[in-house]
């Protein structure tokens with residue numbers, strides 16, 4: 259199936275690591291020109307280099323952008339529009355969590371989690387949407403989480419922020435559907451990086467966090483997944499890229515779990 263993505267232009271936030279990296283590489287394989295946004299510029303440059311080595315034919319640009327800073331988002335999106343003229347696709351991938359009991363976490367951490375996981379998506383959508391409306395075309399796919407669908411133990415504020423991304427996307431799907439802009443959310447389950455080399459210094463998996471996931475712990479966690487394995491970044495990227503394609507022109511306001519049957523709703 260041709261996804262008809264060749265020659266389209268996309269912004270991918272959080273493109274420097276794990277799932278965002280895989281999304282950028284998969285879009286690049288489809289011939290998409292990509293602006294990679296990440297707070298870790300070096301990691302994003304590495305992903306662009308990987309994409310080129312894999313034969314990407316499109317233009318790849320890197321923008322050091324903190325999605326929690328509205329002015330930085332506006333400046334970077336402005337540069338992308340100047341260069342690409344049209345942005346067809348926005349993928350809100352930047353996000354992250356620090357697990358722990360709600361009452362043990364500081365209010366500052368809670369604000370940080372809301373800013374990163376929710377306000378980051380708000381800033382990016384707010385900045386790109388007028389441009390998409392002007393062109394009567396836009397495909398916005400945001401990374402939620404199964405935590406945002408079911409409420410996850412020791413992930414209270416993160417779960418709330420991801421639930422907010424889902425509600426935001428549904429509301430905007432109603433508001434901007436008449437302009438041919440679609441909003442969908444992909445909710446991964448536990449998706450451990452394939453390789454520690456694939457994580458940014460600012461990734462939630464950096465600093466040895468992957469090491470917690472010993473083979474025994476992975477096997478134990480897999481038992482909660484109907485398909486009896488954990489997801490890979492590529493599993494998630496496949497669905498994101500499909501939703502960003504014209505094969506999903508009549509799909510909006512949807513929440514799609516990519517978690518091997520961890521949640522079913």
Ligand SMILES: NC(=O)c1ccc[n+]([C@@H]2O[C@H](COP(=O)([O-])OP(=O)(O)OC[C@H]3O[C@@H](n4cnc5c(N)ncnc54)[C@H](O)[C@@H]3O)[C@@H](O)[C@H]2O)c1
Pocket residue numbers: 271272273274275276277278279295296297298301323324325326350351352353354355374378401402403404445446447448449450457458459460461462463
């Ligand atoms: N990996 C999982 O198990 C999992 C599960 C459910 C949902 N998710 C969601 O999927 C998305 C990607 O997850 P991941 O595992 O690839 O995360 P990750 O931590 O490996 O990567 C996140 C990327 O975002 C970048 N980033 C962090 N803060 C930023 C900021 N303020 N501005 C711009 N970029 C910033 C990081 O540098 C990194 O490159 C996130 O939204 C996450 O919440 C992940």
